[in-house]
Structure formats: C-alpha cells, structure tokens
Amino acid sequence: MLSERVGKIKPSPTFAMDTKAKAMKAEGIDIVNFGVGEPDFDTPDHIKEAAIKAIRDGFTKYTAVGGIDPLKDAIIEKLKKDNGLDYTREQIIVSCGAKHSLYNIAQACYGPGDEVLIPSPYWVSYPDQVLLNDAVPVFVKTEEKDGFALRPEALEAKITKKTKALILNSPSNPTGGIYDRKTLQAVAEIAVKHNILVVADEIYEKLVYDGHEHVSIGTLGKEIKELSIAVNGFSKSYAMTGWRMGYAAGPKDIVKAMTNIQSQSTASPASMVQKAAIAALTGPQDSVGMMRDEFDRRRKFLVQGLNSIDGISCFTPAGAFYAFPNVSALYGKKAGSRPINNSRDFALYLLEEANIALVHGEVFGDDNYIRISYATSMETIDKAIKRLREAVARLA
Numbered sequence: 408m409l410s411e412r413v414g415k416i417k418p419s420p421t422f423a424m425d426t427k428a429k430a431m432k433a434e435g436i437d438i439v440n441f442g443v444g445e446p447d448f449d450t451p452d453h454i455k456e457a458a459i460k461a462i463r464d465g466f467t468k469y470t471a472v473g474g475i476d477p478l479k480d481a482i483i484e485k486l487k488k489d490n491g492l493d494y495t496r497e498q499i500i501v502s503c504g505a506k507h508s509l510y511n512i513a514q515a516c517y518g519p520g521d522e523v524l525i526p527s528p529y530w531v532s533y534p535d536q537v538l539l540n541d542a543v544p545v546f547v548k549t550e551e552k553d554g555f556a557l558r559p560e561a562l563e564a565k566i567t568k569k570t571k572a573l574i575l576n577s578p579s580n581p582t583g584g585i586y587d588r589k590t591l592q593a594v595a596e597i598a599v600k601h602n603i604l605v606v607a608d609e610i611y612e613k614l615v616y617d618g619h620e621h622v623s624i625g626t627l628g629k630e631i632k633e634l635s636i637a638v639n640g641f642s643k644s645y646a647m648t649g650w651r652m653g654y655a656a657g658p659k660d661i662v663k664a665m666t667n668i669q670s671q672s673t674a675s676p677a678s679m680v681q682k683a684a685i686a687a688l689t690g691p692q693d694s695v696g697m698m699r700d701e702f703d704r705r706r707k708f709l710v711q712g713l714n715s716i717d718g719i720s721c722f723t724p725a726g727a728f729y730a731f732p733n734v735s736a737l738y739g740k741k742a743g744s745r746p747i748n749n750s751r752d753f754a755l756y757l758l759e760e761a762n763i764a765l766v767h768g769e770v771f772g773d774d775n776y777i778r779i780s781y782a783t784s785m786e787t788i789d790k791a792i793k794r795l796r797e798a799v800a801r802l803a
C-alpha cells in the first residue's frame with residue numbers, strides 16, 4: 408500500500424535517539440540526554456500570556472492560511488531590523504515550524520530529477536525532504552579546518568544542469584560552523600551565475616559566539632535576494648519547540664506556491680500560537696540574550712571538557728548549541744569484546760554502557776564525528792564529561 412517515495416526516507420534520527428533516551432529514563436535509568444536539539448529553558452512568560460489571552464478572547468478559529476497580517480508585519484519588521492532584509496506581506500509565509508516551511512519549499516520547488524546541493528555535515532531532515540519530493544540530494548563536503556563552511560570551488564564542482572537549489576544552514580546544526588561575509592559573498596556569486604535557489608536556514612541566527620556575526624545571504628545584492636528564501640522560527644531563539652511556529656521570506660511566486668500547498672495540507676498554523684509569536688517578536692528580547700549567554704558558558708565548558716579526553720578532538724563551535732567532536736581516533740578499539748569501529752558503534756556503546764544519549768555523526772553525513780547538544784544544564788554536561796572520560800578510558 409505504501410508509496411515508493413516513502414520507502415526512501417527514515418524517521419528523523421535525532422527524534423529516534425530522544426525517544427530511546429526518554430524510554431530508558433522512564434525505566435528508571437539515570438540517562439544524560441544530549442540527543443535532541445531543544446532548549447531546556449521555559450518559554451518566556453509574556454509569550455505564554457499572549458497565547459492564554461488569545462484563547463480567553465476567543466481567538467481560536469482558522470486564520471488566513473499563510474498567517475495573520477499583524478504577525479506578518481512583525482516578521483517584516485524583524486527581518487528589516489535584525490537582518491537588513493526588506494520584504495512585503497506577499498513574500499512571507501507562517502508555518503508550523505521552520506521544518507514545515509522547509510518542507511513547503513521542497514514541495515514547491517524540487518521535482519523528479521532535480522539536484523539539491525546540501526553541504527555536509529548537514530541537518531538530518533534536509534536529504535529526506537529532498538527525497539520525499541523525488542529529487543536528488545547532492546552532498547558537498549565541508550572540512551573542519553575551514554570551520555565547516557563551503558569552499559566555493561567545491562560548491563561549483565558539484566553544479567550540473569540539473570542543480571536546482573542549495574540549502575545553506577548558518578549557524579549550522581550539527582557543526583556550529585558559521586559563514587563569514589566573504590565566503591557567503593562567494594557562494595552568492597556562484598548561485599547567481601548558475602541561477603540556483605538558495606534556501607537559507609537561519610534558525611540559529613541569535614546563537615552566535617566569540618564576536619561572530621550572522622549575515623543573511625539575501626542582503627548581499629539584489630540578484631541573490633531574488634534567488635534566496637530565508638527560513639526562520641521560534642523554537643531556538645524563544646525556547647518554543649512545542650509551539651510549532653516558523654516562517655519563510657522570499658520570492659512572491661515561491662511563497663504563493665507554498666501557501667497553496669499549506670492551504671491543501673495543514674491550513675493555518677494555530678491561531679493562538681500566532682498571537683504568541685507576535686509577543687515573542689515585539690516584546691522584550693532580554694531572554695534571548697540571557698539564553699545565548701548561558702549557551703555560551705556551556706559551550707566553553709563542554710568543548711574544554713571534550714578536548715581534555717584523550718582520543719577526542721573538538722572544533723570550537725561558533726554558533727548554535729551543538730558540539731561536534733571528532734572521535735575517529737577511538738575507532739579500532741574495543742570495550743571488552745565490543746568493537747568500536749564507527750560513530751554508530753561508539754554512540755551505542757555510550758548509550759548502553761555509560762548512559763549517555765547523543766547522535767552519531769553518520770546520520771549527519773560524517774562518520775568521524777558525534778553530535779552533542781549542549782542545550783542542557785551545566786550539571787548534566789559535567790556529569791556527561793565524567794562518564795565519557797571513564798567510558799573512553801575503558802577502551803583498549
């Protein structure tokens with residue numbers, strides 16, 4: 408009964424690991440869960456209050472499919488102020504999460520045989536969303552020594568007549584890498600030269616450290632603006648993962664197609680969540696900075712801890728809330744009779760014998776690494792580093 412298309416995809420591995428860790432916790436196992444990338448902070452009160460007020464006021468019906476105008480206006484204002492991007496209402500669509508916006512883009516723009524360039528390591532949902540639309544993911548490898556940013560020549564080498572789009576994620580999940588302006592300019596020139604759509608996933612834009620600057624590719628010229636679509640959401644900046652709220656801004660024809668798809672699939676995002684989103688964008692922003700500063704503290708502590716373990720080497724992430732250490736020096740070793748030959752072996756060993764849940768690099772496109780989400784408390788990170796040190800010491 409199933410379609411051929413659905414046979415090409417797997418469940419999101421980040422959620423799969425989270426589910427496994429939560430099941431172990433429910434059995435009473437003291438698990439440290441670094442699996443899913445989800446802020447441990449609560450949604451700020453003024454945002455919650457706006458949703459409660461909307462419900463009390465009876466704002467509980469369908470809304471315009473692509474979002475209510477006051478929310479679109481708040482997004483337009485935010486994009487202008489924070490990103491230097493100018494858009495009109497017809498260029499904005501509000502969806503049930505950034506993931507939903509990305510999926511709408513995939514449905515609207517990718518078709519059979521189209522090639523979609525994905526810098527690797529990549530976030531787990533990009534390839535599967537491409538596959539679900541009968542298009543072909545084409546990976547472009549990035550290197551740790553380049554801060555996991557694309558080399559323009561490596562990008563250009565993968566372009567063919569079938570290339571339709573490039574999915575760019577800065578700051579990156581899983582590497583924490585950020586594109587500087589110069590590299591982004593080079594990428595923009597290539598995209599314009601070959602007429603490639605750039606899908607800019609900017610969901611971690613507020614989480615940048617060490618003086619790095621987030622640059623939206625659409626600000627780098629008129630031509631690239633017309634060829635790019637910015638995707639963003641509330642999950643990470645406002646600790647709103649469960650509310651399911653995201654948006655995209657880009658060319659009118661693409662946004663219109665996405666809105667048509669949404670009108671035939673989910674219709675509008677939840678009415679009261681749209682009111683909460685307005686409060687998030689227009690209300691006080693101090694919680695955003697507070698969360699960023701706390702993530703920064705954890706980042707430093709975690710990276711230092713990881714680098715103090717023999718056999719583990721960790722790039723200092725410049726953004727987002729993931730550490731992506733290289734653990735390949737441990738491959739070929741054994742824990743008793745248990746061989747550790749790849750990232751999956753290592754992650755399973757840590758889960759089953761050290762009670763640490765994290766995601767193996769293979770699912771992000773690089774088997775030499777593992778991903779650790781540091782959107783958890785300092786105590787959890789401290790506990791995990793101790794367990795990790797002991798688990799690595801047991802390998803021979």
Ligand code: PMP
Nearest residue numbers: 504505506530580610640642653
């Ligand atoms: N893009 C990236 C890179 C992510 O890590 C996430 C987190 N799930 C998303 C998009 C989607 O976020 P959401 O759907 O919760 O807005």
Ligand code: GLU
Nearest residue numbers: 419421422442443444580
């Ligand atoms: N972005 C988070 C992660 O990568 C959430 C899970 C998901 O959407 O896959 O862990």
